[in-house]
Amino acid sequence: MVEELQINNKLNSEIVLNAENINFSYDNGYKVFKNINIGAARGKFVAIIGPSGIGKSTLLRILGGFLKPDSGEVKLLGSKLNMPTPEVALIHQSIVTFPWMTAEDNVKLAMKAKRMTGDQMEEKARESLARVGLDGFEDLYPKEMSGGMRQRVAIARAFAADPYVFLMDEPFAHLDELTAEGLRQDIYNILFSGETPLKSVIMVSHNLTEVLELSDEIYILNGIPASVVGKVDVAMKRPRNPRSDEFNANLDMLYNYLTPPRKGEEGKKK
């Protein structure tokens, strides 16, 4: 009972997942991050952007407990996060499905470590697949599916773990533009539908249009070693139209953050 109360108190807190003063170096000594501070609040879709090779995916793995920072802490609902947990689900850039399992078995994987009966797992797996639009495709193997369907299976698997936070590492990068567009809209609607315990999403992407379309807050990484050089609150109303002037103005602003001024352009940038 006491534990339940503590959990409820944590859930009511504003910040779901935060990273404090993260410093990190690769094994070869290359310093990747210097004093990174990032927070994802309840109900917020947070994006992290930065130039290619800056370490966005590495940061996501630190946030998920897959990598241990040299110093600094990651906290999930106030508790220190030192290792991966189903409460923070990682969705990969590569579409990760297990080819030797059907869609349903792939989703069930997220529940194997939990004390659930076979029937409970099946019900939950089917529910998760239906949530991402794969009702009726439970028995297909990944090789029998399109890339978009397989990524939906991966997302359904993440949902089935009942996570508080989704970490999405360029989840639409390997899909064609039309499929990605459809999946983006579907996913956003599902994410905060209230039917799941999900509280927050952190996405890494190099696609600025995608970032602006989905995010409430954007952290911008730059420099060597990388640090947060800016944070943008996206105030545009939803649904967002990528062809609108407001959208394009925001896009220009993000672009300016990420590209150094060329000769003769100093002072011209906003």
Added chain:
Amino acid sequence: MNVFLLIILAVLATAGRVIGLVILSIVTGWFLAYASIKSKFFENAYIILIEIFESVPVITFFPVVLVIFITRIGGTLGVELAADFLVFTAVVWNIWMGEYQAFKTVPNEMAEVAENSNFSLFQKLRYLYIPFSVPRIAANLFPSVSDGFFYITVSEVFEVGIHTYQSFGAGSVLNTFVADANNIAIEGTLIILAIVIIIIILILREFSRYAVSRYTLDNDTPILKRGRLNMKQTARAFSVLSKNPLSRLATYYKYREADKHEDKYEKTLKREKYLKYVYASIGIIILLAILYSSASLIISVKSGEWQILFSKTPLLLIGLGYDYVRVGSILLVSMIIAIFLGYHLAVNKRAEYAGIPIIQTLSAYPAPIYFPFLFIFTEPFIFSIFGGFTNELYVLGLGFVSTFYYVLYSFWMGVKAMPSEYWEIMKNLNMGFFKKMRKVILPSTFPYLISGVSSTINSAWGGLMIGEYWPHIYGTHTLYVHTGLMKTIDISTSSGNIALAAWGSLIFGIIVAIYSILFTRRMMDMAQKKYVAEEGIYSA
């Protein structure tokens, strides 16, 4: 008992022995491979041992077999365990190495999904690592089963001094039939063995197809592997101690610091850490056990005996030199055939459809079983042409038939695996056969060729070991060569001079292991760094 029933039971016993030991290798290999990817120390100890033992043929284990199983255990159980041990050492390294390589190349992303789902060790093995290793196991089953069958004549019947030890199986019943000159029973054994081997090969082919269709990753999903295997880092003894002591201390300190803020996530982290210590401890125990048994063996030999052994060492080394020339000749002929026939099989679908199953069956059919009959039918004719060189030719022939499949099969797989873009470029540039070979096919199949060459060399030693001194190959005829280390070891074993046999095996094992690490492994490293054709396409 009816003789044909006896033959069927004997063939089934042999097949059961080989398959049972293959299964044992697979199951033990999973746990060892998992321990290897979890503990760097265990990995280094384990891989060094596999590499050394994989490089030396079964003969090297003969003294161990005689000392442990025959003299210490003895009886029917001792003889059976000796046969099992010899077959096990013929099949296991290939499979263990394949499983280790599979576990080592599980994509990071898939491992992260398993971690993210809080899988236990058995869940990780069951849902990720074991399924991922299935295609690699399927590929390694063909050579392993072939090697297992190849050694049945050596493992089921062997003579030490005046004693002959036999365990029930195709090899031992055939030996009896040959002694009795029971030709019908001999033919029956050969045919039934062929039928059983064909059935096993057909099952393996089906299993391979199933493994590839079900367990391989999708080609259109670019997944980052954990990195190509760096054998330099895994296979060198000094890398066991390569980690800087200061950084190790710092890691330890980091773990200690974490304890102050222990929470629910850290409890599992600690369990993982303890498991690493367990794996490292197992690695240390294995190394200590080997050091201890080596030391006790050395101490048990009297100083006078050491002097005799040392005085014979130059002759043993000369014999080894002869044997290397033989292995080189076998390899050269095998490679020439492999390049022409392998290319033809790879580009001609009809030839491939018929040829590959035949090659697989032939490779699994143990040459020592049928070779005596080939010998008796062809020897008068060959002798009339080659005279005093006849025996040498037969020994080379036995080495060749027992091993050339490996390089042929590897080269064929390499040509099949070449990116289709390369074929288009070759057509586009209108290249002739030799230009194609020189400029594109040989370089892009180099990793496969090296792997095939390595297997061919290892198996050639097995052929020489049986052929260089084969008493009563048929009737009273003995096949032997003038000089050869394998011959010396064979004669020492059968005359009961175990010390000389063990000394010869040890010298042989050391030289072959050094050769493997200095030459084969370097070629492998180079092949992986420079000649991986697929990367030429993906990186473009």
